[in-house]
Amino acid sequence: MASELTTESYINHHLTNLTCGKTPSGWTCDPYKVEQMGFWAFHVDSLIWSVLLGGIFITVFKMAMPKNLDSSSAPKGTQNFVEMCIEFVEDNVQSLFGSAKNPLIAPLALTVFVWILLMNLMDLVPVDFLPVLAGHIAFELFGYNEATGAGVAWIKGPESLYFKVVPTTDPNITLGMAFAVFVLTIYYSITVKGLKAFIAELTLHPFGKWLMPVNFVLEMVNFIAKPISLGLRLFGNLYAGEMIFILIALMLFFSSIPIGIMGFGLHLVWALFHILIVALQAFIFMALTIAYLAMAHETEEH
């Protein structure tokens, strides 16, 4: 594989996931057999980080509260932070969701916000740290030894392991979350409005009942576009940010010293700017999630 480091191979290496799946010859994570895996393949790196960061979220929020919850003692330390987050989410749910009461919305919004924020923040870890580290660890543990034939055949060196650390730069992750929100939207549309009203909403607008098929096509586009735009917006923003980090990193490795120094400055500036995107995209995803679910709770009044 990448025996010599070129710009192209460097970028490709950073944009490829560690993919595991079933091939005709059994389960493998060999990057050269991704084509044979078909749909039932998993981006293991994205999933590991996503679960890990979700676990961090749950643990921090669970640990932050004192053992015997007591409203008469003043909150301190992490508890303050946790309560701040909850208050922020609660405010947003209040303003976006309005009167309809659903106890699931606020926890959903909190999870989505904190989790996506954490996943986005992985973007600020310098692009080579974790992939190279993971590559070396994998090579040490499972590296292929030509003399003895031990180890995993496709790990021929530290760089044969692909490893992406920002889950939100993987469209599967963002669309997966959008898909979960979509499922919830449909569920609440049906349970709150009733199946009849839900179908009516999709078929009787905007042209009245004589043009039902046209209505359905138009409304369906509208309906499907929501989760797709929700997922792709987050993916696009983070992917672009990651891409720029990779290009800046390239300035350091493949250019002359002055450009390398400039790269350091650029990296700093872009990282600072990216903090904004990280928080903003997490917020937007949360706000839209609440908004879509609010729509699902709205009873007919067009």
Add this chain to the structure above:
Amino acid sequence: MNINATLIAQAVVMIVFVAICWRYIYPPILAVMQEREKKISDGLEAAKKADDSLEEAKLAFDKELDQAKIEAAEILEKANARATKIVSDASTKAEAEAEKIMTSASTAIENETNKAKEELRQQMSDIIIDTTQKILGDEISKEKHQEILKKAAEEL
């Protein structure tokens, strides 16, 4: 950028995390926060009430104080009046006493004067008799002219 089963896995993972948060994380924290909020607002309300009652107490206190001042003034006035009365009574009494004393003194003086006058008269008559005796010799004796002498003494 291939879409694969990761999408489904992530959706499942998300539902699991949301369920955990919904079941175990969010409600207890929110409950504590709301309870604390209620406690704080209750405390503030109690403080406001206490403030009001303090104000009331102050008003009552002022009223009482005014009343007490008026009463004190009244008492003072009464006392003053009484003192004046006592003083005037005492002085009246003293005046009467003084008059009494004066009267008795003047009576005594009169008595004394009369007594002295009587004595003087006696002495005078003695001297006159003595002198007359010396002049007239023994012509006139006390015993012989007792009657005359008595008359003379009475005339004096």
